Amino acid sequence: MTEARANMMISVWRGMGSTGKFETFEVPAQDNQTVLDVVTWIQQAADPSLSYRYACRVGMCGSCAMMVNGQPRWTCRTHVKRVLRDNQIEIAPLRNLPVIKDLATDMDPFFDKWVKAGGVHRASRSRDMPIQEVKPDTAQRQAADNGIECINCAVCYAACDTVSSNRDYLGPAALQRAWTLFNDEKVVDKQAVLDAVSGSGGCHNCHTQGSCTKFCPNDLDPLGSIAGLKRETAKSFFRRGSKQC
Amino acid sequence: MLNARLYMAQRLSAMIMIPLVFGHLAVMIYAIQGGLTTAEILGRTKGSVTWFLFYGTFVAAVSVHAAIGVRVIIHETFSLKGKWLEATTWLIGALLLIMGARAVLEVTFA
Ligand code: SF4
Ligand code: SF4
Numbered sequence: 001m002t003e004a005r006a007n008m009m010i011s012v013w014r015g016m017g018s019t020g021k022f023e024t025f026e027v028p029a030q031d032n033q034t035v036l037d038v039v040t041w042i043q044q045a046a047d048p049s050l051s052y053r054y055a056c057r058v059g060m061c062g063s064c065a066m067m068v069n070g071q072p073r074w075t076c077r078t079h080v081k082r083v084l085r086d087n088q089i090e091i092a093p094l095r096n097l098p099v100i101k102d103l104a105t106d107m108d109p110f111f112d113k114w115v116k117a118g119g120v121h122r123a124s125r126s127r128d129m130p131i132q133e134v135k136p137d138t139a140q141r142q143a144a145d146n147g148i149e150c151i152n153c154a155v156c157y158a159a160c161d162t163v164s165s166n167r168d169y170l171g172p173a174a175l176q177r178a179w180t181l182f183n184d185e186k187v188v189d190k191q192a193v194l195d196a197v198s199g200s201g202g203c204h205n206c207h208t209q210g211s212c213t214k215f216c217p218n219d220l221d222p223l224g225s226i227a228g229l230k231r232e233t234a235k236s237f238f239r240r241g242s243k244q245c
Numbered sequence: 246m247l248n249a250r251l252y253m254a255q256r257l258s259a260m261i262m263i264p265l266v267f268g269h270l271a272v273m274i275y276a277i278q279g280g281l282t283t284a285e286i287l288g289r290t291k292g293s294v295t296w297f298l299f300y301g302t303f304v305a306a307v308s309v310h311a312a313i314g315v316r317v318i319i320h321e322t323f324s325l326k327g328k329w330l331e332a333t334t335w336l337i338g339a340l341l342l343i344m345g346a347r348a349v350l351e352v353t354f355a
């Protein structure tokens with residue numbers, strides 16, 4: 001049974017595009033309540049024009065991420081108790097992405113970079129060939145497995161200062177995807193994977209501070225993946241150099 | 246604004262600098278403990294191909310390393326990109342190289 005408590009003061013970003021301001025709502029506190037529940041309460045009970053995005057409510061779809069008290073979080077799995085300070089919470093649209101309206105950001109740049117980093121599947125076998133056997137316990141497969149639970153929530157992308165200051169930087173999630181492909185034995189052309197992350201917005205721009213890994217709600221390690229890409233691109237740099245000699 | 250080649254140039258120039266920095270420190274400590282005067286030090290460095298190569302390599306590595314490092318800061322702070330960023334990178338590298346080369350020549354040229 002949920003018991004009603006004192007109201008919380010919730011500041012929510014309202015606005016279109018680059019302009020807007022915070023608007024404060026009084027929201028009844030419940031024993032069990034996520035930040036997404038709070039946003040939903042505001043939309044249903046206080047202001048139906050509030051725009052935000054979510055789908056699964058169980059931490060699988062990656063669509064509900066927002067800035068909560070200035071930090072990127074998946075709101076459907078963030079309990080109010082963890083973020084309530086002086087009975088207040090500030091909720092804003094995800095950082096580093098253009099705002100469409102209120103709490104809904106345009107995720108296109110995030111996904112465009114995913115494609116730019118070579119994140120699309122390139123089949124190495126046709127449907128008539130036998131299915132490739134993939135052993136789950138090899139070190140390489142485990143490196144790939146470490147990254148595949150990514151839910152594309154863009155929390156790491158919002159946490160990354162390099163994304164803020166370098167508009168072309170592919171960002172932690174897209175680079176982590178490239179690292180899983182590099183370690184996937186079904187991907188034949190490894191050099192193509194490395195080339196896609198070696199351009200001017202590639203993995204070499206990462207400052208290795210690790211905000212991505214700190215904030216990833218799924219406990220993934222984009223920082224480690226990027227370190228792997230740096231290592232492998234460095235090796236390929238020498239390999240190519242020695243071939244040219 | 247760092248591609249793989251610039252990244253490698255920066256890392257490799259750092260690897261060249263590391264032993265040279267330690268060499269420089271060791272020589273400084275040695276020179277001070279031995280009580281060498283400026284004239285005595287210059288007497289040993291002037292006309293020395295070894296010291297010319299030692300400090301010449303250091304200056305070249307610094308120019309590459311610092312130009313790329315400052316390039317990143319300039320891009321991320323002022324959003325400078327494209328040919329202006331390229332030009333600035335080269336300019337910083339060239340300035341460091343010229344200033345460093347002057348110092349090296351002054352100390353090693355007989
Ligand atoms: S470690 Fe790299 S990718 Fe991760 S937040 Fe820092 S700069 Fe961004
Ligand atoms: S790596 Fe983590 S934080 Fe980044 S998009 Fe994937 S699940 Fe979200």
Ligand code: FES
Pocket residue numbers: 054055056057058059060061062063064065074075076077
């Ligand atoms: S609503 Fe799907 S992850 Fe939060």
